[in-house]
Amino acid sequence: MAQKNNLKYIILGLLSERSLTGYDITKAFASDIGEFWSANHSQIYPLLIKMEANGLISHEIIVTGAKLEKKLYSLTQTGTIEFKTWLQSPTPELSASKDEFILKLYFIENSTDPLLPEMLAEQLMLHHNKLVHLQSQMTNKFENTDRKQAQFGHFLILQHAIERETAYESWLQQTINNLGD
Amino acid sequence: MAQKNNLKYIILGLLSERSLTGYDITKAFASDIGEFWSANHSQIYPLLIKMEANGLISHEIIVTGAKLEKKLYSLTQTGTIEFKTWLQSPTPELSASKDEFILKLYFIENSTDPLLPEMLAEQLMLHHNKLVHLQSQMTNKFENTDRKQAQFGHFLILQHAIERETAYESWLQQTINNLGD
DNA sequence: TTATTACATGTAATTATTTACATGTTTTAG
DNA sequence: CTAAAACATGTAAATAATTACATGTAATAA
Incomplete structure (x- = not known):
């Protein structure tokens, strides 16, 4: 998907909080941001x-140990402006959520299709695991109210993701239950 | 996003129902399938x-009017098998839903950020419109129970999309309400 | 009858993304 | 001490997707 270079803005946003190496940025996609965006180090x-x-950014070399050179990136003034401009710009497009399971389901014509129970059960397990994971993230990150204030947006989207997965799980469960009729 | 060639399977799936031209397939992404997947004619x-x-497929030429040639594509036996194999294969990955608004929200640090009310209001409008659209799709396509039987998967994913947008809208509304405190 | 819209099919260029290739350092656990 | 895991940074090749370029026909509404 050729999007509007959203990755650039994620990087600007991460660097607006503090200076980071490419490795740090890559790691962010394995934890926090990975919940709602993906990117590889090769990108x-x-x-x-x-x-x-x-x-938009500049770097300085930091040496760790004897000779391991890291590039610590920081925002320039131009980068700061570009990030703020992006934050303030409207977001008028709703992108289609590309979910392969939903795609498969579309092609299931009959409610008696023998594939259905297994497909639904598999997704129920996946979404349940995801929900549990999100809930533990919520507990870990926002058990004290201070951080909820300091990272309000992060709190909101975690809350949203939990509600989304709860609804997904409940829809799957309902559908499974109704198959029995 | 280099996905697992899902577009190929969508095309196989559409052709498994009936023979279609490239133009017909393109149109499917502007209506039905466009609700949950996107593709351009150039792809x-x-x-x-x-x-x-x-x-996987073969075509015959159909002439409309005086000389307009259409290519009507059909599944071959190989294509039919490949489609069924895909349908039966597990779907063990949950892809991150790339939502630019969620991205922006992540970088909003404070609940008093002056950008928040406008951002939330914009999304509320977009998701409300989407919900209304989905509901009218549901009414149009499944007002009689027969089609709910004949296109059960399509019914399910529409139902799911409606529940998803309802939850999205309600989360946005709640968040807007809570900002007033 | 004529202009607009919808039908119909392609290619080119660019951007986005993934998977694989490639290399080396530092820390930590056994 | 040594092996494994984590740290750290790149490139190459392939695939996926968008936007723009390009052309022509058929149907319909004014």
Whole structure:
């Protein structure tokens, strides 16, 4: 999907909080941000180089141990402005949520299709696991109210993700139950 | 996103119902399937050629009017098998739903951020419109129970999409309400 | 009859994304 | 001490997807 370079804005946003290496940014997609966006290091490193060439970020070399060189990236003034401009711009498009299971379900014509029970059970397990994971994230990150204040947006989207997965799970469960009729 | 060639399976699935032209397939993404997947004709036409080269589909020329040639594509036996194999295969990955608004929200740190009310209101409008649209789709397509039987999967995913948008809208509304405290 | 819209099919260029290839350092656990 | 895991940074190749370019026909509404 050729999107509107959203990855660039994620990187700008992460760097607006503090300076980071490419590795740190990659790790962010394995935890926090990974809940609602994905990116690989092979996409991140070249983009960092490009963004630096475009004057959005700059780096300094940090040496760890004897000789391991890290590039610590920071926002430039231009980058800060570009990030704020993006945040303030409208988001008028609702992208289709590409869910392969939903795709398969579309092609199931009959409620008596023998594939259905297994398909639904598999997804129920996946979404249940996801829900449990999100709930533990919520507990870990926002058990004290201070952080809920300091990372309000993050709190909101976690809350939203939990509600989304709850609804998904409940729809699957209902559908499974109704198959028995 | 380099996915697992899901578009190929959508095309196989559509052709498993009846023979279609590339234009028909393109149109499907503007209505039914467009609710939960997107594709452009510039992606579809080359893929049809490739799929035919791979023996999954074949075409015959139909002439409309004086000389307008259409290519009517049909599934081959190989294509039918490949489609059924896909339908029966597990779907063990939950892809991150790439939602630009959620991304922006992640970077809103404070509940008093002056951008918040406008952002939430914009999304509320978008999701409300989407919900209304989905509900009218549901009414149009499944007002009589026969079609609910004949296109059970389609009915289910529409129902799911409606529940998802309802939950999305209600989360946005709740959040807007809570900002007033 | 004529202009607009819908039908119909492609290619080119660019951007986005994934998977695989490639290399080396530092820390930690056994 | 040594092996494994984590840290750290890249490139290459392939696939997926969007936007723009390009052309022509048929149906319909004014």
